[in-house]
Amino acid sequence: MVQKVSSILIKKLEAKGAKVYMNSPVLSIDYDNKVVTAEVEGREHKESYDKLIFATGSTPILPPIEGVEIVKGNREFKATLENVQFVKLYQNAEEVIEKLEDKSKHLERIAVVGGGYIGVELAEAFERLGKEVVLVDIVDTVLNGYYDKDFTQMMAKNLEDHNIRLALGQTVKAIQGDGKVERLVTDKETFDVDMVVLAVGFRPNTALADGKIELFRNGAFLVDKKQETSIPGVYAVGDCATVYDNARKDTSYIALASNAVRTGIVGAYNACGHELEGIGVQGSNGISIYGLHMVSTGLTLEKAKAAGYNATETGFNDLQKPEFIKHDNHEVAIKIVFDKDSRESLVRKWCLVTLQSAWESICSHLLSKSM
Secondary structure (H helix, E strand, C coil), X not given: CHHHHHHHHHHHHHHCCCCCCCCCCEEEEECCCCEEEEEECCEEEEEECCCEEECCCEEECCCCCECCCECCCCCCCCECCECEEECCCHHHHHHHHHHHHCHHHCCCEEEEECCCHHHHHHHHHHHHCCCEEEEEECCCCCCECCECHHHHHHHHHHHHHCCCEEEECCCEEEEECCCECCEEEECCCEEECCEXXXXXXXXXXXXXXXXXXXXXXXCCECCCCCCECCCCCEEECXXXXXXXXXXXXXXXXXXXXXXXXXXXXXXXXXXXXCCCCXXXXXXXXXXXXXXXXXXXXXXXXXXXHHCCCCXXXXXXXXXXXXXXXXXXXXXXXXXXXXXXCCCCEEEEEEEEECCCCCCCHHHHHHHHHHC
8 A cells, every 4th residue: 555655656746847766775965066876776876956855764773682683784674583673664564564464473472662652552552452562661661751750650550451561660681582582681571572573762864964964962953943954955854853842942853743744844945945934843742542642742840850941830630521511521631831930831731531542553553453
């Protein structure tokens, strides 16, 4: 399906005069002479440009784990040990789905490394398929960085109540097996597993900067509100670039699909000569696990204090609708983080308990198979 959609999109772009080169890695960029050199069908190919837009996204973080290596020369993050899986690309998700659907592989015990959004959603999807799931993270809670501890503990209990084993505060040391995954070893325990999914985060893909473009502290392309880098006429959008964070009133890095879409629009307008500035973002996000809905925007209390605010919080519980409405009127927990000096709100967080769920990518497919 994805390949079919991709083919249709390519034809539409070509019909408008665009040149499209798939499976063609960029080798280097001459910023002075404005020339991109790529490998096209096994040969070196050069393209000149007037304006350049980086939409190179991000690459998965590969922690120093014994037994985990990427196949040399592979651009799809394929591991050398069978059933060590990454979940960055569509191809990665497709491979996981195909393996789980192959009953001859007997993949019944799955370890998910990383307790962020992707890790938590995958853990739920695997458990709904009837798999034995352990979720491992180096920090002592799930969804760290998105919510403060009272909300993350609520989610942790939600996962445990649905038979997901939490191995928090543990560092993965090794993934072992004779040709394929058999064990996951942390600094505290050893787990017998059949598959390990690594979802420990991503880093901006900015290798093509080649020391000539200014980067943010985490390695992302540093851009202004027009998505322009330190080289005039060179733009960067999506996960490879910074954004303006309205909560911090400063440049930050917030890798979300919604931000990628917005920055892509802004960058394209400016590259085509139509001046446009982005309005900034708040890092708004949401998740739904086993009917527990959580959304947030802005800074957590911990992040607000680290950013230099004299921050505190207030919160309360209320019903979703007026009290006289008895049907589907669920309790909502609300927290607001604000600066005590300016009384300005820095974040809003909600937790809503209902019986609905939202799914995307690999999780939606796995869920459909479990129903």
